[in-house]
Amino acid sequence: MKRHISFALAIASMAVAGWVSAATPVLVIHGGAGVIKRDMSPARDKAVRAALTQALTAGYAELKSGKAAVDAVSAAIVVLENDPNFNAGKGAVFTHEGKNELDAAIMDGSTLKAGAIAGVQRVRNPILLARSVMDHSPHVMLAGAGAEAFAKENGVELVDPSYFRTEERWQQLQKALKEDAQKVPHADEETAKHFGTVGAVALDAAGHLAAGTSTGGMTDKRWGRIGDSPLIGAGTYANDGCAMSGTGWGEFYIRTVAAHEVCMRVTQMRVPLSRAAAEVINQEIPSLGGNGGAIALDRDGHIAMPFNTDGMFRGWIGADGVPHVAIYGDEDDGLSEAE
Template sequence: MKFCFPFAFAMVTAGAAGIATAATPVLVIHGGAGVIKRDMSPAKDKAVRAAMTQALTAGYAELKAGKASIDAVSAAIVVLENDPNFNAGKGAVFTHEGKNELDAAIMDGFTLKAGSVAGVQRVKNPILLARAVMEHSPHVMLAGPGAEAFAKENGIELVDPSYFRTDERWQQLQKALKEDATKSAHADEETAKHFGTVGAVALDAAGHLAAGTSTGGMTDKRWGRIGDSPLIGAGTYANDGCAVSGTGWGEFYIRTVAAHELCMRVTQMRVPLARAAAEVINQEIPALGGNGGAIALDSEGHIAMPFNTDGMFRGWIGADGVPHVAIYGDEDDGVEPKAP
């Protein structure tokens, strides 16, 4: 079990008491938690780290340019959606019927505005459609063909469904289908079906937070199943003091309203971010039989990246502008362990 506790980032003071302070921009990302062991090929390890670094760099460039946290979250997630190594966008897993169904959500912690989409099959970057729902519709969540019609009306890029197909994901489905037929799935393989999501949380110079999550769902999912990622409060949430993006067995994140629960502990109960994250992700969810991880960020720039799986693709970038990326559970992610 892995616990990552907060790393406090310096705040830029404005001098005398009563004068508003400016925050040092921070961006934290994840590329999914689950059965991630050191038998990954060197080439894949290198490719994942490169993509994570690119996502951090792209998102942080928005923050350094003075843009809002929502811009950083969008930019970082687009990079991960475009990379086939992650279960989102291009690398989405297949449903039982052999289709790719994509979900995403984004939330602005300063305004509490949010947008999400579920079950889309032709949207190249679902996170951009979720943002369009937030900014250009009176709704929070759109699904299926209606969401794609809205995408077309708002100039969001649509692609042929074949764009999302990768051989690796197709083979994963074939293996899952065989396991279904023989009821022979190993526990690790069964659990692995529920993992693979990308997300980002950011703090901008104005002190505003945002969160976003994008996923292809679970391998071999049926009946139009929707997980926690596009559900505001379950897999994605941000307010004026906390931002969270989860990755894990979505049914349990929904049942615990995990992202909202974590943030309420921070903003209403004044629980330190690391402790709140550990309580929700590493205690509440496992107590029900689930597992996974999350990234969390508070308005003071503290980071928490808890997970209770073999690993979690994770990274952050702060005041020094240097991307920090880690994969495995026993790997140093550059966040100093501190008592909660």
């Protein structure tokens, strides 16, 4: 498996030190890590940056109005789920059978309450259903038809499965099926199957943290495969000192319990956020054969955005109220200027 390590990773995992207090709202988002190269068309580049900016603006508006971190996380992720440029909601990839199966999770760090859903095919905004599971049920995770029945009972919007179809994702599946038949997958394409996902972490004015993640999973997935995104502690986790959302080859995030591991190092071992996130994402996961990225935030407003791929769609907004977005591995994401 091809791994990409660049000098930008040091920048991408830097923390914003000493520039916010626990009561200053901060929002960090990602739109997936993976094979993201500078040969992306100018139109696509512009559209992705606009969507990231819109998501930051929507989520930060919740924080500035005094709402909770979970509200900001939900609002930001809904924007990304509604945009076909990301592998979540409208832009979800196809399974081997030509369906869209969506997963999501959200967690409130102040209470350790969480909600997650997996394998749904008709829920327009999976993050809203995960939120409803957290808020309106005694459970943490619901799956498949049962999750959709719960959505209907609780007023979460359902759509015809055709809503999720985009020609770009359909053609990605056709290419993957052809490669399956030939049994000669291209290395970059094989790696790319495992990427996608959108996520957000937030710190609200009360000093509370939250995390959320939403995904269509991996292109050409089979047998009801579920990745790390809806698994609390693997792809999504928040407590009163740390919040993280991951993006990458999910099986490795599950095996390392990546999100929980990062947050335990921060809150229990007092490891700085940037170091904890970089150790797990850029060392432990690659040592097992996986790759990807993450966004993380601690109670003091420190941000980490480590990744070990060509790029990661990412952004943050803090005390100055200005959205900062970046795509490529060698691109300045603005964290250094905020120190």
